[in-house]
Amino acid sequence: xxxxxxxxxxxxxxxxxxxxxxxxxxxxxxxxxxxxxxxxxxxxxxxxxxxxxxxxxxxxxxxxxxxxxxxxxxxxxxxxxxxxxxxxxxxxxxxxxxxxxxxxxxxxxxxxxxxxxxxxxxxxxxxxxxxxxxxxxxxxxxxxxxxxxxxxxxxxxxxxxxxxxxxxxxxxxxxxxxxxxxxxxxxxxxxxxxxxxxxxxxxxxxxxxxxxxxxxxxxxxxxxxxxxxxxxxxxxxxxxxxxxxxxxxxxxxxxxxxxxxxxxxxxxxxx
Ligand SMILES: Cc1cc2nc3c(=O)[nH]c(=O)nc-3n(C[C@H](O)[C@H](O)[C@H](O)COP(=O)(O)OP(=O)(O)OC[C@H]3O[C@@H](n4cnc5c(N)ncnc54)[C@H](O)[C@@H]3O)c2cc1C
Numbered sequence: 221x222x223x224x225x226x227x228x229x230x231x232x233x234x235x236x237x238x239x240x241x242x243x244x245x246x247x248x249x250x251x252x253x254x255x256x257x258x259x260x261x262x263x264x265x266x267x268x269x270x271x272x273x274x275x276x277x278x279x280x281x282x283x284x285x286x287x288x289x290x291x292x293x294x295x296x297x298x299x300x301x302x303x304x305x306x307x308x309x310x311x312x313x314x315x316x317x318x319x320x321x322x323x324x325x326x327x328x329x330x331x332x333x334x335x336x337x338x339x340x341x342x343x344x345x346x347x348x349x350x351x352x353x354x355x356x357x358x359x360x361x362x363x364x365x366x367x368x369x370x371x372x373x374x375x376x377x378x379x380x381x382x383x384x385x386x387x388x389x390x391x392x393x394x395x396x397x398x399x400x401x402x403x404x405x406x407x408x409x410x411x412x413x414x415x416x417x418x419x420x421x422x423x424x425x426x427x428x429x430x431x432x433x434x435x436x437x438x439x440x441x442x443x444x445x446x447x448x449x450x451x452x453x454x455x456x457x458x459x460x461x462x463x464x465x466x467x468x469x470x471x472x473x474x475x476x477x478x479x480x481x482x483x484x485x486x487x488x489x490x491x
Contacts, residue, residue, distance in 0.1 A: 222264045228273045232356055235269050239377040242267040249292055249331035252323050280304060285387050291330025291380045310391040314341050319402055330380040338369045339403035343429040347420035348409030352384040368427045388413045392483035394476040398463050405464050408476040416440050424469040426459045435477055445481045
């Protein structure tokens with residue numbers, strides 16, 4: 221058994237200092253990714269720095285045309301938030317479909333985007349909405365934040381504090397999930413913003429979440445279901461695993477894109 225020390229700092233500064241003073245420390249939030257990894261021996265941190273007791277990281281608020289969500293906010297709080305349901309119902313709907321009840325109670329938005337699982341749901345919403353990730357040292361646009369599979373632009377010890385979501389004109393998310401793992405095999409988030417349409421795909425990209433530029437171009441020309449009818453995704457840039465081939469995912473992405481388009485205007489039904 222690998223010895224691990226547990227710390228519960230009460231400020232961001234304490235957390236950063238603890239991290240810098242320990243050999244192989246790691247932050248823990250909901251623990252729903254990290255603890256299974258530790259149980260399997262895939263992660264062996266010397267120190268766990270629990271960020272959940274830090275005041276001011278568990279909140280949802282509106283600032284003008286933005287919703288701000290703190291890093292330790294659980295999936296269930298996002299799903300049930302009146303603010304999120306009012307202003308970005310597709311985001312509340314997405315949070316409400318992550319994993320199961322236990323996962324949604326403990327899992328946090330900060331942990332999810334720091335982990336950047338290629339099949340995680342939140343990355344599609346951050347990239348699709350053009351969100352900004354605020355850390356203890358800087359602000360990163362989602363376009364620069366998600367780098368590759370389980371890889372982000374975060375430096376060692378950098379702590380996600382909150383995420384700033386611009387409120388879109390409308391948005392929708394559709395996913396097809398594996399019956400066993402419940403992660404999406406393909407999930408498509410479409411947002412119509414004042415600067416144009418953004419489309420992000422999760423669960424399918426060989427390098428993780430990505431923007432589907434061909435679909436964006438078509439929808440920016442004409443925002444309709446018909447506009448994306450003939451589009452075929454390139455399987456070469458998609459992942460292949462025991463759940464699905466890349467060709468299957470290429471087709472699934474466009475099925476999900478059409479479903480997301482059909483949700484537009486019906487987004488209130490996520491309530
Ligand atoms: C059975 C099961 C089913 C699931 N299904 C889904 C699903 O369908 N869709 C989905 O999207 N996810 C799913 N998940 C993952 C779940 O959403 C996790 O909660 C999430 O990925 C990680 O969040 P967490 O708060 O538990 O992070 P933790 O496990 O605590 O941490 C994950 C990683 O993020 C780092 N970290 C945590 N917080 C911060 C921070 N503030 N700043 C910097 N680094 C930080 C940690 O050091 C660690 O490396 C599932 C998990 C399980 C166990």
